[in-house]
Amino acid sequence: MDGKKIELKKKKKEKINPKFISFGITLLLAVVLLILLYLYFYYYFFGGRINTYVEKKEMISILFIGLDDADDHKKADTLLLGLYNPPTKRFGLVALPRDLKVEVEDRAGLKTMKINSLYSKYGSGKLLKIVRNLTGIDVKFHVAMEISALVKIIDLIGGVELYIDNEMKYVDKAANLFIELPKGIIKCDGLKAMEFIRYRNDDRGDMGRIERQYEFILNLLKKAVIQKDLLSNLQLIKILYKNVDTNLNFKDIINLIRYSSHADFNNVDMIKVPGKFLNLYGTRYIEPDITKSKRVISNFIKKMTYTISDIIPQEIKVQVLNGSGKGGVAKRIRDKLVRNGYNVVEFGNAESQDYEEMLILDRSGNMKKALKVASLLKCKNVFPKINKFILIDSTIIVGKDYKKYW
Numbered sequence: 330m331d332g333k334k335i336e337l338k339k340k341k342k343e344k345i346n347p348k349f350i351s352f353g354i355t356l357l358l359a360v361v362l363l364i365l366l367y368l369y370f371y372y373y374f375f376g377g378r379i380n381t382y383v384e385k386k387e388m389i390s391i392l393f394i395g396l397d398d399a400d401d402h403k404k405a406d407t408l409l410l411g412l413y414n415p416p417t418k419r420f421g422l423v424a425l426p427r428d429l430k431v432e433v434e435d436r437a438g439l440k441t442m443k444i445n446s447l448y449s450k451y452g453s454g455k456l457l458k459i460v461r462n463l464t465g466i467d468v469k470f471h472v473a474m475e476i477s478a479l480v481k482i483i484d485l486i487g488g489v490e491l492y493i494d495n496e497m498k499y500v501d502k503a504a505n506l507f508i509e510l511p512k513g514i515i516k517c518d519g520l521k522a523m524e525f526i527r528y529r530n531d532d533r534g535d536m537g538r539i540e541r542q543y544e545f546i547l548n549l550l551k552k553a554v555i556q557k558d559l560l561s562n563l564q565l566i567k568i569l570y571k572n573v574d575t576n577l578n579f580k581d582i583i584n585l586i587r588y589s590s591h592a593d594f595n596n597v598d599m600i601k602v603p604g605k606f607l608n609l610y611g612t613r614y615i616e617p618d619i620t621k622s623k624r625v626i627s628n629f630i631k632k633m634t635y636t637i638s639d640i641i642p643q644e645i646k647v648q649v650l651n652g653s654g655k656g657g658v659a660k661r662i663r664d665k666l667v668r669n670g671y672n673v674v675e676f677g678n679a680e681s682q683d684y685e686e687m688l689i690l691d692r693s694g695n696m697k698k699a700l701k702v703a704s705l706l707k708c709k710n711v712f713p714k715i716n717k718f719i720l721i722d723s724t725i726i727v728g729k730d731y732k733k734y735w
Contacts, residue, residue: 378469379577379584383415388630389585390466391577392457394448394473405445406476406527407542410464414633418592421633422546423464423626424539424601430614431459443614448473453576463602465623466630470577476527478572480519485564488516489548491525492688492712499530514686514710535615536601540715543599547696547713550594595696596637600629637697642670642705645698648724649676652684658731662706665735666725669705674721684728690714691723698722706734 382389395407410423427445433455434440447456453471460468483489497510508524517525526545529538569582577585602622604615647666651659663676687706691699691713702723703711714724727734 379581379588383584383588386416388466388633389413389415389470390468391470391472392453392460392468394453394456394471395479396448396473396475403449403475405448405473408444409542409546410460410466410468412466412630412633413588413592414630415588417634417636419633419637420592420594420597421629422543422597422599423466423629424543424599425460425463426535426539426601426604426615428535428613428615429463429602429604430607430609430616431463433459441609443612453574463617463619463622464626466626470581471575472577473574474569474572476523478568480523481568481572482565483517483519483522485568486552488518489522489545489552490514490516490712491522491545491548492690492710492714493525494714495531497524497528497530499528514688514712539601543694543715544713547597547691550597551696551711593637595700597696598629598632598694600625602626640697640701642701643672645671645702646720646722647671647673647702648692648719648721649673650679650724650726651677652679652682652726653729653731654682655729655731658727662725662727662731662734666702666705671702671705679726684726686710686728686730687734688712688726688728689723690726692716692719693722695722708734 379389389412391411393407393409393411394405395409396403397406405427408425408427410425412421412423413419414421425444427443429444430441431444431447432439432441433447433451435451442450444456444459447459453473457468457471460466492514493510493512496512497508499506499508501507506524506527508528508530510521510524510528515521522545526538526542528541529535531537533540566582566586575582602617603625604617604622607614607616649659649663649666659676659678663673666673687708687710689699689703689706689708689711691711692715694713694715694717696711696713699711699713699722702725703709706725708725
């Protein structure tokens with residue numbers, strides 16, 4: 330040994346390249362982001378919230394908001410709470426008058442306003458909260474659509490047939506509303522249909538308007554029954570997707586269409602939120618009775634849980650009116666109905682004697698009863714014209730084509 334010191338060199342630690350650290354973090358974030366995106370798209374596009382309601386046999390509630398075409402501060406021309414009970418396949422509608430007085434908390438404090446201004450001013454969140462308080466229903470979903478989109482939909486399906494019992498004429502330049510609809514059975518395109526549901530220039534005011542909206546919906550549903558592929562129309566889905574503001578996801582909409590196609594469209598009941606007229610500082614409101622409203626709606630929902638049994642002729646109260654100009658016609662139709670077990674409570678002359686065709690009108694909101702009468706007489710002109718005050722289920726107006734029904 331020559332006595333030389335041997336120095337052992339420590340092995341230096343290899344430093345990790347910062348580029349690799351940056352890449353690892355980026356990869357981790359990308360994986361987390363992909364997981365979050367997957368969960369988001371699964372919930373909003375492939376999740377099944379509507380399906381969950383159906384599986385649990387729970388009521389589905391959706392607030393439908395029809396917006397006017399004003400450039401700023403679009404108001405809700407129509408507010409309808411749609412209810413669907415999966416076990417009984419029954420639909421129901423709760424109408425909220427556009428002039429309902431509501432109180433909203435904002436930065437300035439408690440503010441009084443009409444319910445039709447809520448959506449444009451505060452969005453769907455506050456509107457849904459107010460509707461929950463008014464109705465006692467835990468409404469989760471909303472669908473808002475401008476009238477112009479509804480016009481496109483009506484045109485796409487080839488229009489809707491309506492029966493108008495009195496000529497409608499009204500001009501409101503400020504609202505861009507020019508209405509002129511003749512009396513009788515007319516086939517309405519999108520624009521004419523909108524004129525019908527927006528008309529309010531009669532002694533019934535907003536209440537009459539709500540009833541016409543109901544009639545329009547029943548006529549639209551009648552068309553959906555006839556055109557069985559209507560709800561699966563791809564162009565229709567495209568219009569809805571482009572023109573609708575909703576918190577329903579894609580899968581929800583598909584499931585709604587699927588379940589709706591098996592629903593009973595011939596028995597759709599409607600009620601409206603009860604209230605009384607109020608003039609407050611020169612503005613006309615409808616003051617809602619919240620206690621009564623919750624009670625009425627609770628009873629309405631209970632009614633929807635019952636399955637509809639087959640209707641027997643004896644249960645149907647029928648009115649027969651002669652509008653043909655030929656004497657003795659109403660009596661002959663009445664005799665035919667009585668022989669077949671129907672309960673004819675009244676017969677006589679119609680206000681006008683110029684009806685070309687027979688009409689059968691649903692007066693009670695139960696289209697099934699009117700359709701049963703129509704099946705006996707083989708009459709195709711069946712229309713809703715609700716009047717629950719007269720305590721009649723169906724009105725037959727005999728026209729000049731009366732010989733077809735003998």
